[in-house]
Amino acid sequence: MASVDTATVSKQRIGWIDAAKGLTIILVVMEHTTFGVELALGELPAIFGTIAEFAKPFRMPLFFLVAGLFAHKALFGDWRKFVDGKIVHFAYFYVLWSVIQIGIKILVPHNVGWKVTYVDLLMIPIQPFAVLWFIYSLAMFFVTLRLLRSARPFFVFFFAVALYFTQLDTGWMLIDEFAWRFVWFVAGVYGAKQIFEIADWARARPARGLALALLLLTCLATVVFSHLIDVRALELLMGFAGGGAAVMLVSIVASKGLAGPLSFVGKHSLYIFLSFFLPMAATRMAMVKLGFENGDLITLVATTLAVISPILAFKIVEKTPLAFLYVRPDAFRLTASRKAAPNLMMAAGGD
Template identity: 80%
Template sequence: MAATETTAVSKSRIDWIDAVKGLTIILVVMEHTTFGVQGALGHLPPVFGAIAEFAKPFRMPLFFLVAGLFAYKALYGDLRKFVDGKIVHFAYFYVLWSVIQIGIKIVVPHDGGWQVTYVDLLMIPIQPFAVLWFIYSLAMFFAAMRLLRSARPVYVFFFAIALYFMRLDTGWMLIDEFAWRFIWFVSGVYGAKHVFEIADWARARPASGLLLAATLLASVGTVVFSHLIDIRGLELLMGFAGAGAAVMLVSIAASNGLAFPLTFVGKHSLYVFLSFFLPMATTRIAMVKLGFENGDLVTLVALTIAVVSPIIGFRILEKTPLNFLYIRPDMFRLTAPRNFKPNVVMAAGGD
């Protein structure tokens, strides 16, 4: 299987991975910030609205594709370690932060149209709350691939493709998102070797890599803004095109020392993902109440604070009793405890 080679990939070949993780989490936060500002001001910020629409075909595909790149070791390794690192790990943060987010929305008055009650707490095991479905879906993808690990890759791939084209709309997020997104995780697992080859090629031939990436992104923009993206087949192709372009661009940037900000965010992506919602909403509400009407300005400020604040929060809390918000306690581990400060990153699947 192609993915077997990823376990021996040298650091010089994968220094762009954290940068890609940083890019994906920033795109995730940007989209939620943009549409939150739209709800608050009554109109979509023109610049960030266009960026969010442009990135939509490849934002989540890139996220799950990268998550699958290093999955081979877990999928074919010790079962106890797998359950601990890919199921219990995600379950801990999913339940904890679902309770926190729902609790805040119940207790703190807000103007949003989404009314939250104790019923949402009871639904946590079967209906993910807000953006936390990403975590639940990752656990499901790992579990599904573990069960399918003995199947021929071509069969698994076509199974994922079939799910994608079914356009499931059951109303249950776990089912619908699994069918829609599983193909990208599968592509990361089985196509890891090719993804690394694409990144290596772009690093070795930056001019050609930039030209190809620009061409791919231009095709994404053409399909998106001509509304042809509604065609399922084109949506799939644009997901691969945008993800491929992102890998090439970030790889080139990293090789030239230009990706440090993305790399820094990528190394802290779990912390950002779990808690960006609170500083994002607080900043947006404060700026709107202060009279700011420029949607792009509000989005930019809220996005920046939403990405930076969780990292600062983690640094403040990591040596305190509240570190359980970002670091899974030993009592919730099935394997031998790690050192106090594990290297946890969202897209890599945790510890």
């Protein structure tokens, strides 16, 4: 696998990237909404529960694969820019929104069994809270590959695969998630050229690309619903199969001009990722209290609002003192200020 400086890739070739990011963040929100609804109603929503189970093997692999596509410049560029963009940047949002989420769960009355205390605030540096482990893990992945940048890609990938098969279960999220997810980020970084070629091929031959993507998704569904996904090697293969199918499909859809909504969501993924939990939980609780019993309907409405609301929230606070919620202030920068990057995975790439 050879690295590729994706800054040299034409805009035409990467038009599908935002759509892939949009798909990923929607799957993330949907999965958390689905299991929140299950907790509230006592049963898993039939339709969205099935979708969540089907998407589980490739949802996070796709996220980290795409995050790694634009990492080359950061990994091999200036140290000061790297620390600012890949450590301070992620640390700022991680700490800020960890405090916000934990604070809300401590202060807001509830009857869902949340076990959140002030101890969770003290654990922020070593034990990520809720979905914010994504940000912490991205920073760790960048630091690790920066330190290993002189190593041969083959050996780094072999190391990442070996970690994957250790199936670590220490109870410490940072350690366990690193071992489980690092392989996908490495694949995105060192396999960027191949991933772009897959997208190019599917776009140039849409009928074949669609057929291959559907075949891969059929294999994925067969493995998932037969419970063979519990076999570690098959889980790894299905992660690549689902990720590859998603890349081909979004590339085809984007080339036909049909990926507008997904691309819009992808361009604002950072805002959504940071704050979707609040409208998601509020909508779910409100609908349950109002007597709604259809778990799929609750999941659909809550997911939709959880994706849209953070974008609207940013637009509202953008020019107010509350802009610090979504834009890192100059006081927390090591380099010159630049326009905010609303896209989480673009922020994960080059500077």
